[in-house]
Amino acid sequence: MSVRILGATIVRILRQLLHDPRTIGMLIVVPALLLALLYFMYDDQPAVFDRIALVMLGVFPFVIMFLVTSIAMLRERTTGTLERLLTTPLGKLDLLFGYGIAFGIAAAVQASVAAALAYWLFDLDTAGSSWLVILIAVTNAVLGVALGLFCSAFARTEFQAVQFMPVVAVPQILLCGLFVSREQMAGWLEAISNVLPLSYAVEALQQVGANAEPTATLWRDVGIVGGCVVVALVLAAATLRRRTA
């Protein structure tokens, strides 16, 4: 792994994004639109909006970055640039961390804009600080990136990559504690929920919503999500083979 190559890869990925104003627009505007939708849905129930919008600030970046990353990585495979890169001094970690950091930066912009709108325009109310919300949202986005990088190894085409979303992202959304509180789930469902990273991210956000000061549970949860990012990246590196048939 080389700092120079990692830096060049981060710059390259960001340049690709910058040449695509439509994607930038969608990355920034879509979460805002979805929040607006939620705002109007829960017009007369601000407490419910607070609960749901807070969780969605973590879920939207996760889902969007998972999709964007799987497709971006698949494109490298199908256009042959990945194979070419693997004949150069570039290391696997340079590429994976390059995507993680570059898309992490994009996610930071996305999460900041969404959070700013949620707090200022939609009157989101949390006991804890908005910076913690943004931090957790960005960590979540990076989780989406790491899982996207890992899952792209199992798809041969963008068509297949997109179909991983209902498999990887949707169960986590259903079981994360937003629809049904985790303690109220059947034992086996709760057990599954306990091994899904998004459950801990959502719990961290709920901690910020309920407590003025960051709690130990919050930091533990952020640590767990961070750990899952590392595991996913290690698995992604293991499945990225230099030699293919």
Next chain:
Amino acid sequence: MTSAIEVQDLVVERGKRRVLHGLTFAIPRGSVTGLLGPSGSGKTTLMRAIVGVQVVKSGSITVLGEPAGSAPLRRKVGYLTQAPSVYADLTVRENARYFAALYGYDAAIADRAIADVGLAKAAKQLVGTLSGGQRSRASLACAIMGEPELLVLDEPTVGQDPVLRDDLWKQFNDLAGKGATILVSSHVMDEAGRCERLLLIREGTLIADDTPAAVRAAAGTDDLDEAFLRLIRAQAVAA
């Protein structure tokens, strides 16, 4: 050590199909070698094996004294894939500068490679908006930059006009004159005449490994197209 590439009994299978059947040959340093054969004969598979991205069943490949695909080779070998493998959503210059950064070259080398392939005027264009021939050249710029010791080029002149093709071949010969080794695959037989050595491959076996003059003599004709056809037919009859 005078061989740039030494291949010994190379067997490659893709899926259930055996693509290369025990190839053995050596390519001397500083030479321009043409790898010719019908489509599907295994040229691309052989080139992928040489640059180290092909799973190999058995046999050995030694490139510049190291096993193919080992880490120290990656900064010495330039590889061009058959389909252009550059980023369509970056400009020509951004692509070249990225690959230059991977090898540790500065921007000047990237810009010189772009000029060498005749894309200086199109340097600021997005690769996705270029014509097919221009895109191939953008891909080629990223392979030849920095004058690597070994250049493995899979059909580098396909889709280019004769003037440009002539220009590119002059550059390949210049690079070889400076000591680089060049392995070029092609369908176009008159380019075979510009190589010092020819490797003719058909269905995963070598049917000739010699200079163009010797191939012409063996086939009994001056036209390399015709020579190749005769050699293939002779082998098909013998098989």
